[in-house]
Amino acid sequence: MNTLDPRSALVLDTHELGRRAGAMFKKSLTVGAPEDLGDDVIGIQSGSDITLNIRCESVIEGVLVSGDVVGQATGECSRCLDPIAFDVTVEIQELYEYEESENDDEEALKLEGDYLDLEPVVRDALVLSLPLAPLCNDECLGLCSECGIRLSEAPDHQHESVDSRWQALKGLLDEKKEG
Ligand SMILES: [Zn+2]
Ligand SMILES: [Zn+2]
Structure with missing residues (x-):
């Protein structure tokens, strides 16, 4: 054979x-x-x-x-x-x-x-x-999960989260109460 x-x-x-x-x-x-x-x-x-x-x-x-x-x-x-x-x-x-x-x-x-x-x-x-999760470099920050921008090019990038908007609203209401 x-x-x-x-x-x-x-x-x-x-x-x-x-x-x-x-x-x-x-x-x-x-x-x-x-x-x-x-x-x-x-x-x-x-x-x-x-x-x-x-x-x-x-x-x-x-x-x-x-x-x-x-x-x-x-x-x-x-x-x-x-x-x-x-x-x-x-x-x-x-x-x-x-x-x-x-x-x-x-x-x-x-x-x-x-x-x-x-x-x-x-x-x-x-x-x-072969690596399971290959990286362009070890410090790669990846993409913003909300808008997809490259985070290494936008280090201060952030989105106002729903939570923080609620916080702001709650702050306003509290102010009203006190006033
Ligand atoms: Zn990368
Ligand atoms: Zn974003």
Whole structure:
């Protein structure tokens, strides 16, 4: 059974390791980001460059892949909705077991012949690194809940609340009573 497409940018051929434990090679590659990395608020745009610097090492049970992945996240500030973009760097480390490995762990990633697929690992690492509530900067004050003005541009901005109007009216009535 071979379901991996060797032409896919994130499928790696480990043939040169020759299953000799300790054999190792390093690889740097830049590929287009796979689809659906993130959500509507923040994500890594499909097709944008992601760069991998990895090392593949032959171990007893399979091939150990480690290294880092760099991409650019784009989206909008969760407070003021301004567009934002920032670099994301994540570390990956994953053991791909040989197909015939006896390990019962169903979660374990397997090699298919000499090939391994980096996509699920790269995807998980990048998606988990994305902030749930991204900000344009930590001090972003967001938008006024009443009129939507950018509060960082209007620091003294406020609306007369219903409460304060009642207070003023009550004040007038009290004055009348006393007078
Ligand atoms: Zn903001
Ligand atoms: Zn306002």
